[in-house]
Amino acid sequence: MTSIRLTNTRTRSKELFEPLDASNVRMYVCGPTVYDRAHLGNARPVIVFDTLFRLLRHVFGADHVTYVRNFTDVDDKINARAAELRAAGDARPLEEIIRDLTDCTIEWYHADMDALGALRPTQEPRATEWIGAMIAMIEQLVAGGHAYERDGHVLFRVRSYREYGRLSGRSVDDMIAGARVEIAPFKEDPLDFVLWKPSSDDLPGWNSPWGRGRPGWHIECSAMAHELLGDSFDIHGGGIDLQFPHHENEIAQSRCAHPEGGFARYWMHNEMLQVEGRKMSKSLGNFFTVRDLLDQGVPGEVIRLVFLQTHYSRPMDWTAEKARAAEAVLRRWHSLVDDIEPAPEPAPEVVAALADDLNTAGAIAELHALANAGQAALLKSSARLMGLLTQDRPDWLAPKVDLAPLAQRLAEMRRKAMETKDFSEVDRMKSALVAAGVEVRMSRAGVELVPGPDFDAGKLQDLA
RNA sequence: GGCGGGUUGGCGGAGAGGUUACGCAGCGGAUUGCAAAUCCGUGUAGACCGGUUCGAUUCCGGUACCCGCCUCCA
Numbered sequence: 001m002t003s004i005r006l007t008n009t010r011t012r013s014k015e016l017f018e019p020l021d022a023s024n025v026r027m028y029v030c031g032p033t034v035y036d037r038a039h040l041g042n043a044r045p046v047i048v049f050d051t052l053f054r055l056l057r058h059v060f061g062a063d064h065v066t067y068v069r070n071f072t073d074v075d076d077k078i079n080a081r082a083a084e085l086r087a088a089g090d091a092r093p094l095e096e097i098i099r100d101l102t103d104c105t106i107e108w109y110h111a112d113m114d115a116l117g118a119l120r121p122t123q124e125p126r127a128t129e130w131i132g133a134m135i136a137m138i139e140q141l142v143a144g145g146h147a148y149e150r151d152g153h154v155l156f157r158v159r160s161y162r163e164y165g166r167l168s169g170r171s172v173d174d175m176i177a178g179a180r181v182e183i184a185p186f187k188e189d190p191l192d193f194v195l196w197k198p199s200s201d202d203l204p205g206w207n208s209p210w211g212r213g214r215p216g217w218h219i220e221c222s223a224m225a226h227e228l229l230g231d232s233f234d235i236h237g238g239g240i241d242l243q244f245p246h247h248e249n250e251i252a253q254s255r256c257a258h259p260e261g262g263f264a265r266y267w268m269h270n271e272m273l274q275v276e277g278r279k280m281s282k283s284l285g286n287f288f289t290v291r292d293l294l295d296q297g298v299p300g301e302v303i304r305l306v307f308l309q310t311h312y313s314r315p316m317d318w319t320a321e322k323a324r325a326a327e328a329v330l331r332r333w334h335s336l337v338d339d340i341e342p343a344p345e346p347a348p349e350v351v352a353a354l355a356d357d358l359n360t361a362g363a364i365a366e367l368h369a370l371a372n373a374g375q376a377a378l379l380k381s382s383a384r385l386m387g388l389l390t391q392d393r394p395d396w397l398a399p400k401v402d403l404a405p406l407a408q409r410l411a412e413m414r415r416k417a418m419e420t421k422d423f424s425e426v427d428r429m430k431s432a433l434v435a436a437g438v439e440v441r442m443s444r445a446g447v448e449l450v451p452g453p454d455f456d457a458g459k460l461q462d463l464a
Numbered sequence: 465g466g467c468g469g470g471u472u473g474g475c476g477g478a479g480a481g482g483u484u485a486c487g488c489a490g491c492g493g494a495u496u497g498c499a500a501a502u503c504c505g506u507g508u509a510g511a512c513c514g515g516u517u518c519g520a521u522u523c524c525g526g527u528a529c530c531c532g533c534c535u536c537c538a
Contacts, residue, residue, distance in 0.1 A: 032538085041538050077536075165467095168533085174466055175534075239538045244467080271469070272532060281537070309477065309487085315470075315531065322476070325488055353478095361478050365486040414497085423497060430499080441501050450501085 002059045004355045006235075007313060009243065009267040010167055014357055017266065019234045025056050025065045026233035028225045028264065030242055031124070033072040034105035035081045037289040038112050040303075040318060041239075041273040041280055047304055048270045048312040048358070049237045050118040051386060055354045058346070058385055067121040068228050070221060071109075073102040074127045074214055079203055095204055102126075112290040115300035117387035125224045127215070131206045133223040134215045137257045138195045138208075146256040149210055150186035152198035158191040161252040167267060168244035193249055195219050218249040226254065231261020240269040270312040276319050299396035302327045304387060308360040330388070331397065331453065333371055333379060338392055342380035350382040360386065401457060403438065403449035410440075411447040436460050 004017040019025040029049045032042055049067075056065045082097045090097055110120070127134075138154055141147035146160045158164050158172060165171050172191055194216035199205030205212040225233065238247065247267065254263040272279070275286045293303060305326040310316040347370060353362035363386060370379040383389035410429055417423045430440050433449065436459035441448040 030538090039538080045538075080536095168467070170467055170534085240468080241533060241538050244534065270538090272538070274531080279532080287537085311478075313469085314477090317476085319476085321488090325476080329487075356479090359478070361486080365478070368486055418497070421497080427498080434500080439501065440499080442499080443496070443501090448501090 002351055002355050004055065004059060005357050006266055006268060007357050008265075009269050015266070017234075019060070020232060020265070022060055023064050025060050025235075026229045027053065027056070027065070027067045027235040027237065028221070028229055028233065029067070029069045029121070029236070030221060030238035030246070031069040031071050032105075032109060033075045033077055034102045034109065035075070035078040036105065037291050038109055039280065039287060039289045040275070040293065043113070043116055043290050043303065044273050044307060044312075044316065045237065045239050045270050046113050046118050047116055047307045047387075049268075050116075051308065051354070051360060052235070052237070052268075052358055053119060053121070054385055054387060055351075055358070058351065059355070066123070066229065068123045068125065068225065069121040070224055071102070071106055071124055071126045072217070072220060073098075073106075074131075074204060074220075075217065078102060094202060098204060102128075108291070112294070115294055116290065117301060117304050117390055119387075123228055125228065127220040127224070130220065130224050130227060131215065133227050134219045135196075135206075135208050137219060137223045137226065137253065138215075140257045141195065141253065144256060146253075147195055148188065152211055152213065153186060153194055154196040154210055155187060155192040156195050156249065156253060156256075157188060158193070158252065159189055161256055163255075164191075164252050165248065167248050167251055170244065170248075193218065193245065195253070218246055219253060221246075222250050222253040222257070225250075225264075226258065226261075231258045231263070233264060235266045235268060236264030237268040237270070240271055243267075243269055268312075271315045274315055274317045277317055280318075297396075298323050299327070299330075299394065301330055301388060301394065301396070305330060305364070308386060308388075309364060311361055312358055327453065333367070333383065333389060334393065334397055336371055336374075337376045337380040337383075337389055340376045340380055342384060343377040344381070346382040346385040347375075347378045350385060354385070401451060401455075403451070406433070406460070407447045407449045410442075410449070414442065414447065432459075 005014050006017050007014045027049070029045060032038060038046075049069075053065065053067045078098060078101065079094075082094055082101055085097050085101070086092075086094065092100075106126075114120075138147060141156065142149065142154065145157070147154050147156050149155075165175070175191060196208060196210055196213050196215055196219075198211055198213045203214070205214055225236070236247070236250075251263055254261070274280065275288075278284055278286060280287055290300075290303070294300060302323055306318065306322045307316065309322070309326070347366060349366040349369070350363045353359045353366055356362070363382075367379060367383055367386075367388075370382060380389055410426070410433075413426050413429060414423075417426045433440050437452045437454035437456050438460075439450040439452045441450065
């Protein structure tokens, strides 16, 4: 069996991956807060962990991997957006606006991530459907002395978890010295974080032992991971920005609530996305969504290939030039594998590259090698392992049109021109074809016309 | 201020303590009426300074610069 090696953030080293149960490999990845379209940065963990999911399914079997990715549908950003909508004239009750907003955003998210070739996770729990599990976990933490109630809030007592800060390499004392933590009067310690907070009547809330309220952000992942994957599971993933405090807090909660379990054994973090060399942010004006790119005609498959060209542990720069180059590569590969039956197994070199800490760039180099060697069937099966070339002649490629009559006419014109030495007619037709986005291939053997990236059937009307 | 990541040829971007990454672009050639496409060939790379070593771009230490997280945005 292929042995997989993964860089474990927890130990800061590349380790052999050995699942607790090879018949059920379990992975949890932090999903989106659903209040708006996913931006391009949101796509990175999706593509990275989808690739890992595919690799795990390949190695352990498609039915032996459980991949859980949550939807955070209770959050103050959602409440704020809903309040905006109401202020803008939406007369429905807040809860209804929120349900509609989150439902709609989840639909968008699915559509956008599907376009990137990402498989749906095995389970996609919504936080609001697991409030009971969260309350139960908080009760356990309170009972165990790891949490305390203050002014309707329940707070996690960071000092009660000795290893707090280990994942992110921080010490509690250093962080307090850094003083960039919210000071709230009801906290015993500035680093203590909220497990439960009270909701006023105009906010969503659930009844709890501490009154009507809503969960803090971190508890949902702990509760849902526990319910769906157990006390101990294999992989926990997410963006590096979540390492602290989110994942640190998850660990503290989970380990304290279920000391018998080890929570996640391998922690994986993807580095951040940049755009044209700068952080993507609204203030820099380089902020855009996956849907924006798709609408501009950048195919999801192209986005995926660009992402996979950079190792997940490195910052990745999105540039228009990369998208252009990736599209050219995919065009070539598609023309090579169309109508070819994929090989039963992917190439061992590609699997080996992926198994080496998800070396997607190395795997792509192997795909190039297969393409150069004319190994179309292996190229297809190997690319598919990475979620590429999954579709024959996808929509974004030029439609298959019959240009044979035009080719014949051009061939005839050329034959005559060869005799008369007057190529002006031939050149005129050739430029017209090129203007319509057709690639003109003339050789001794004959004339071949291939629709290119800018193919425009309308411009061919003049030639008919 | 605390923590973490990075610096590879014109550009993008990997692996490996000693032997071609790979892709794009460029250059030379084949081919072509001319092109395009295709094929063949082609690169003086490894921020800087030390150390370890027979040998380092690859390991260790330091310096510089860049980036991220700690703060609503992943």
